[in-house]
Structures are given as structure tokens and as C-alpha cells.
Amino acid sequence: MPTAFIAEYGSGYPVIGLLGEYDALPGLSQKVCAEKNPVEEGGNGHGCEHNLIGTGLVGTAVALQETMRREKLAGTIRYYGCPAEEQLIGKPMMAKEGVFDDLDIALSWHPEKLNQVIQYSSLAVKSVKFRFKGISAHAAMAPQLGRSALDAVEIMNVGANYLREHVVDTARIHYVITNGGKVPNAVPDDAEVWYMIRDQKQSMVEEITERLYKIAEGAALITETSVSHKILSSCYEMIINPEVSELIYKNMEEVGAPEFDDEDREFARQFTDQMSEEARKEVMDSYFAPKEVRDNLPLHDKIYKPDDWGKVMPGTFDHGDVSNIVPFGYMFIAGLPVGMPGHTWQVTACAGADMGIKAMMCAAKIMAGTVYDLLQDNTLVERAKASFEKEMNGRKYVSGLGD
Numbered sequence: 001m002p003t004a005f006i007a008e009y010g011s012g013y014p015v016i017g018l019l020g021e022y023d024a025l026p027g028l029s030q031k032v033c034a035e036k037n038p039v040e041e042g043g044n045g046h047g048c049e050h051n052l053i054g055t056g057l058v059g060t061a062v063a064l065q066e067t068m069r070r071e072k073l074a075g076t077i078r079y080y081g082c083p084a085e086e087q088l089i090g091k092p093m094m095a096k097e098g099v100f101d102d103l104d105i106a107l108s109w110h111p112e113k114l115n116q117v118i119q120y121s122s123l124a125v126k127s128v129k130f131r132f133k134g135i136s137a138h139a140a141m142a143p144q145l146g147r148s149a150l151d152a153v154e155i156m157n158v159g160a161n162y163l164r165e166h167v168v169d170t171a172r173i174h175y176v177i178t179n180g181g182k183v184p185n186a187v188p189d190d191a192e193v194w195y196m197i198r199d200q201k202q203s204m205v206e207e208i209t210e211r212l213y214k215i216a217e218g219a220a221l222i223t224e225t226s227v228s229h230k231i232l233s234s235c236y237e238m239i240i241n242p243e244v245s246e247l248i249y250k251n252m253e254e255v256g257a258p259e260f261d262d263e264d265r266e267f268a269r270q271f272t273d274q275m276s277e278e279a280r281k282e283v284m285d286s287y288f289a290p291k292e293v294r295d296n297l298p299l300h301d302k303i304y305k306p307d308d309w310g311k312v313m314p315g316t317f318d319h320g321d322v323s324n325i326v327p328f329g330y331m332f333i334a335g336l337p338v339g340m341p342g343h344t345w346q347v348t349a350c351a352g353a354d355m356g357i358k359a360m361m362c363a364a365k366i367m368a369g370t371v372y373d374l375l376q377d378n379t380l381v382e383r384a385k386a387s388f389e390k391e392m393n394g395r396k397y398v399s400g401l402g403d
């Protein structure tokens with residue numbers, strides 16, 4: 001991946017990884033204002049504030065470099081430039097290449113609607129395209145000579161819909177037909193369907209995907225077509241390390257929440273005023289945020305300590321793979337108004353506003369403090385590694401991307 005990179009400072013144990021992201025989203029170009037007004041019509045925009053993640057962690061790395069030099073601290077800081085998080089492919093690809101294998105701890109953060117250390121898990125996912133090849137023929141004059149690739153796609157989808165009854169309740173299977181032929185009077189010889197399979201555990205995702213492969217082969221057999229598949233992405237569920245999580249929380253308390261002023265609050269209020277209480281609740285419920293956080297309008301300005309162990313949020317992060325390789329810690333820092341829906345032009349507006357910059361600086365400090373503690377006291381690293389080994393219980397990470 002030409003847009004992935006690694007930068008490193010220091011030497012030896014412990015090796016601490018900072019996972020930076022910087023990818024934007026298509027069509028979300030937006031100026032720093034509360035009405036829709038793109039910088040470039042139809043252009044890309046930071047509708048998930050990843051510009052702040054990547055840059056904030058550069059701040060962390062630079063601060064640590066100076067401190068390590070001054071205090072002659074041993075250890076290695078490694079910054080990972082991780083592209084394409086929104087495609088859920090950057091870190092899984094890097095993980096497959098083994099670039100995280102020698103880390104002792106990995107850390108990252110995300111600008112969000114609240115300040116909290118993360119404890120819950122996220123969904124594992126696999127994204128696969130199935131392509132069927134048949135034989136084209138005139139649909140009226142010689143249909144007997146045709147073998148329809150579209151029929152195969154439809155039969156595969158019927159099979160997958162029957163499969164739903166026989167998978168665990170936590171699984172999700174979604175699909176779209178990305179190619180169903182061109183015209184109805186020619187038997188389609190080429191058709192494609194795109195599946196995403198999700199569950200709380202990657203092992204279950206693999207199991208369901210194997211069954212889908214069988215369904216695809218069955219559909220090909222019935223229709224006398226052939227099928228091939230391509231894995232687009234594959235992410236593990238996120239495993240949060242309790243020791244690292246506790247250390248991040250300690251540093252959050254020390255640094256505090258971003259210091260928003262009246263101007264930030266005024267800007268944020270232009271967005272929150274347009275949200276209904278119900279819509280705000282729905283958005284904040286997906287983070288398991290309680291009422292006191294939800295009502296902390298327009299910008300969350302406290303540190304919230306959750307009790308979310310064992311919960312699973314209904315989304316996917318592409319650092320799930322890294323968290324299955326080494327102990328991982330993660331936090332959210334408020335850089336968005338409470339209740340704002342993600343992946344919107346409104347988020348892009350905030351990503352360039354002062355509130356975003358304040359969140360970024362706050363996160364950079366908390367992450368720097370966390371790494372500093374790990375470098376100062378290696379027993380923290382060892383405790384995190386021991387609890388990681390216990391969690392994995394002998395299981396070793398295997399990339400879900402295939403060969």
C-alpha cells in the first residue's frame with residue numbers, strides 16, 4: 001500500500017505502537033460552517049475526523065521523542081501510518097504482513113462525541129465478492145443455449161436467506177447485487193454479488209463464510225455456471241486490554257477533557273439545535289452512553305468512566321486485528337457535538353473547527369502520558385502482556401484475508 005508507512009524513534013524494549021489514521025470519505029467535502037457548503041463540490045471530506053487521529057498521534061510521537069532524549073529513556077516509539085480504515089483494509093493488510101508482530105503494546109484514539117476510555121468490543125466482519133460466469137445467449141430465440149450467471153446469484157441469495165435461520169443470533173449477513181447483467185433479452189453470462197458477514201467473534205464469521213462458499217458452489221452447480229470469490233476485507237473483533245485501558249483512564253483524568261470555550265459551544269449548538277432528543281439518544285445509545293453524557297450539551301466536557309466490559313458495539317474497527325496480536329488500548333475524545341451522526345458533512349465541518357483541534361491536542365497529551373508511563377515502568381507492560389496471554393488462551397492470530 002503506497003500510502004502506508006512506519007516511522008520509529010529510540011531502540012529496544014518496550015516497543016510501543018501508535019496507530020495513526022488519515023483517510024477521508026467521498027462526497028463529504030465541507031467548509032467550517034453549519035450549513036452545507038463544500039470546499040469542492042462532490043469532493044472528499046474528513047467526515048470521520050481521521051485527520052485528527054493521525055496528526056494527534058504525530059504530536060504524541062514528537063513529544064515523546066524529545067522527552068526520551070532528555071530523560072534518556074529506553075524503548076522504541078513506532079508510528080504506524082494506517083490508510084483506508086473506512087474500507088476496513090489498511091491495518092488487516094499490514095497485520096497480514098506481520099508489521100505489528102514485534103510490538104509490546106499498541107494504542108490509538110478516535111475523536112467522538114464523548115470523552116471515555118473504551119472497554120467494549122466491536123464486531124468482526126468479512127467482506128467477500130462472489131462472481132459467477134455463465135454462457136450468454138438470445139433470451140427469446142435460444143435460451144436453451146444460455147447458462148445464466150444472474151440465476152446463480154439469485155439462487156445463492158435464496159440459499160443465504162435460508163442459512164439465516166441456522167446461524168447464531170448475533171450474526172449479520174448483508175448483500176447487494178453489484179452486477180446483474182445488462183439487458184433482459186440476453187442471458188447474463190457475468191454476475192456478481194457482494195456479501196458482508198458480521199458477528200461478535202471472528203471465528204464465527206469464518207464459520208459462516210465457509211458455509212456461504214458451499215452455497216455459492218451449490219448455486220453454480222444448479223445453474224451450470226462457475227463461481228470464484230474475492231475477499232475484500234476481513235477484520236477481527238476488538239479486544240481491549242484492561243491494564244492498558246486503566247492506564248489510559250489515569251492519564252485522561254490527569255490531562256482532563258478538552259477545554260472548550262463559548263465560541264466552540266456556540267458553533268456546536270448550531271448542530272445540536274437541529275437534532276431531536278430521540279435522534280440524539282439513538283446515536284449515543286450505540287456508544288452505551290448514559291443520560292448524563294447525552295445531556296451534557298452541546299459538547300461533552302467531562303471524563304466519563306464507563307462500565308462496558310463484555311458489551312459489543314454494533315460496528316467494526318479495522319484495528320481489531322492489531323488487538324488480536326498485541327495488548328491494545330483505545331479512547332474517545334470529544335471533538336464533535338453530543339449526538340452528531342457519523343460520516344456526515346457536519347462531522348467534516350467540526351474536523352476543521354477549533355473543537356476538533358482542541359480534541360486532537362488533548363488526545364496527543366493523554367497518549368503521550370500513557371506511553372511515558374509504560375516507558376518509565378516496564379512492569380505495566382509486563383502486566384498488560386500477561387493479561388493478553390490469558391485472554392488469548394493459546395490462540396494465535398491468523399489473517400482472515402486468505403492467501
Ligand SMILES: [Zn+2]
Nearest residue numbers: 048049050110
Ligand atoms: Zn472513524
